[in-house]
Amino acid sequence: MVKKYLDHPFTRVPNVCFDKYMKKLAPNELQVYLFIIRKTVGFHKRSDIISLSQFEKFVGSTTPTIREAIKGLLEKEFVKRIPAGKSYQYSIIKPSINYTNEKPNFSNSERNLQDKGKESFNEPCKNLSTQKKEQKKKLNTTNVYRPKFRSKVPDEEVTATIKNWNKTFNKTITDNDQELKSLIKQVLCYFTTDELFEAMVNRINSDFYQEKYYPLLHNPQSFFGWLETIENDLLYRSPSKIVTHGEMVKLITEEGYEENDFNIRWDLFDKEGNPKRELIAKHSINQNV
DSSP states (O other), X not given: OHHHHHTSOOOOOOTHIIIIIGXXXXXXXXXXXXXXXXXXXXXXXXXXXXXXXXXXXXXXXXXXXXXXHHHHHHHTTSEEEEEETTEEXXXXXXXXXXXXXXXXXXXXXXXXXXHHOOOXXXXXXXXXXXXXXXXXXXXXXXXXXXXXXXXXXOHHHHHHHHHHHHHHOSSOOOTTOHHHHHHHHHHTTTSOHHHHHHHHHHHHHOHIIIIIOHHHHTOHHHHHTBHHHHHHHHHTOOOOEEEOHHHHHHHHHHHOOOGGGEEEEEEEEOTTSOEEEEEOOSSOTTSOO
């Protein structure tokens, strides 16, 4: 039973969070608080940049609810945040967490799991493997909670996935690349072909890669080698259209959009200090309406 438990990654949440702090927080504050712990302590980090869209998708609450919860946590001094580009960087104040280079006194099984779980949520750019070249590359499933839904994958799904990749990215996958085909087959134990294609589309349109990790954008090994990267591309890299207030007015007057086609982004502001808008309409900006 212990081995089965340790097969699932976990976040070490201090007991005081449950014994003392839980009753001091509103339900929405507790959800946001635990998510910040997950994104920091859970990835062995002192702080992390978290966007509103990540809060919304993980916690499952609306933007006003998320903002209210964050405000409550800041006022109660449970967390702190500092501006980080277009978003904020969050860290935990309560409880005070001491980071050390010394390894804790875990059992062998716990220590092995702890050593494996050091990939950062925002850094899917490590080498796939440090093994020798003659050894097959193995899918990295660190920090992913997605369970396998099947053990056998039809060859035609591998072929379809390769075709989807080749029509989306510059660096293509050939039939002779057995290592990549092996990785793709492993990935298809966790994701459907449709989910993988959606993750690819999000990836190619994401500012995350265009601005930070462009060398990895078209690299199939940086995608298929990391289960966490695929899940992040599927859930958190969804392309969005951010416009200024003036650009929104132009879209409404010239292209037939309506004001309710946009969400106000209180975390993003233009040069005049006005909040920007996120286009949420499903139709394209270039489409005549």
